[in-house]
Every structure is written in structure tokens, then in C-alpha cells.
Amino acid sequence: MTYPISFRRKVLSIREKENLSIAQVAQRFCVGVASVMRWIKTPDPKTTRNKPATRIDRERLAQDVKNYPDAYQYERAKRLGVSTQGINHALKRLGVIYKKKPASPQSQRRRAAYLPRKN
Incomplete structure (x- = not known):
């Protein structure tokens, strides 16, 4: 779950003001301990991924x-x-997509029976 930056900063500021441990502040705000630890390192959410180029040319x-x-x-x-x-x-x-087409002439005839006829 992604928490807003304002909530993250509030959690960290209350942790500093009240001198709470990571586990205590996590329990108080019902968030994970790992989340609080990650917010201490970088409180701003990451907007891009640091991922190497794909193997597929x-x-x-x-x-x-x-x-x-x-x-x-x-x-x-x-x-x-x-x-x-x-x-x-x-x-x-x-952007390569494939559209399904009727496979057999038989299915086309059945489909044509249900389509409205043009005069």
C-alpha cells in the first residue's frame, strides 16, 4: 500500500517528538515495521524504478x-x-496486438444469421 507523503512525515515526526521505537510507532499507526524503516531512509515515495535495460532487443x-x-x-x-x-x-x-477473427466459414455463417441484414 502506498501512503501519502504527509502521513509518512507525520509518523516520523511523532516518532522523533515522543522518542518512540520503530515497532511502537508502527503499532500505533497500524503500518508495517519495514515500512517505517524504509520511510526513515527515504520518506518520499519513489516515482521511477531503477531497472536495467531489458534483454529483449x-x-x-x-x-x-x-x-x-x-x-x-x-x-x-x-x-x-x-x-x-x-x-x-x-x-x-x-504496441503489437492481435485481433481474433472467425476461424471457420461455418462460424461466419452462424454469425451472419444473427447480424441485421442491410437492404
């Missing part, structure tokens, strides 16, 4: 999508040497 993935447009994500993951979930996130970042 965007150009290689875009080329793979162009070369194999109907490939499954696990096939792409195997070709690029990464996880399937990583491929999923990378495709979302690239």
Missing part, C-alpha cells in the same frame, strides 16, 4: 513479428532466448 522483436506474424509468444521467446512473459510485456511496449 526491440528491433529484433519487431523484425520477428514481421517475419513470423502468426507465431505464438512461446515460439518468439524460444527464438529470442527470453521468457514468454518477457515477450508479452515487450509486445505491449511495442
Whole structure:
């Protein structure tokens, strides 16, 4: 849970004023001990992640999508040497989406029976 900065500062100021331990202040405000310890180090919430660049090369993935447009994500993951979930996130970042289409002519006929007819 993310607590507002004003609440974090209030907890820390009361801890200093009343000379409370971390466990006491955590119990008093019904927050975790680890949260209070983290707030002592950096009271401001982090807005960005310090994460290294992804292993998946965007150009290689875009080329793979162009070369194999109907490939499954696990096939792409195997070709690029990464996880399937990583491929999923990378495709979302690239904006690649797949729309489902009716597979068989039979399902198209059934669907057409329910669609309004144009005169």
C-alpha cells in the first residue's frame, strides 16, 4: 500500500517528538515495521524504478513479428532466448496486438444469421 507523503512525515515526526521505537510507532499507526524503516531512509515515495535495460532487443522483436506474424509468444521467446512473459510485456511496449477473427466459414455463417441484414 502506498501512503501519502504527509502521513509518512507525520509518523516520523511523532516518532522523533515522543522518542518512540520503530515497532511502537508502527503499532500505533497500524503500518508495517519495514515500512517505517524504509520511510526513515527515504520518506518520499519513489516515482521511477531503477531497472536495467531489458534483454529483449526491440528491433529484433519487431523484425520477428514481421517475419513470423502468426507465431505464438512461446515460439518468439524460444527464438529470442527470453521468457514468454518477457515477450508479452515487450509486445505491449511495442504496441503489437492481435485481433481474433472467425476461424471457420461455418462460424461466419452462424454469425451472419444473427447480424441485421442491410437492404
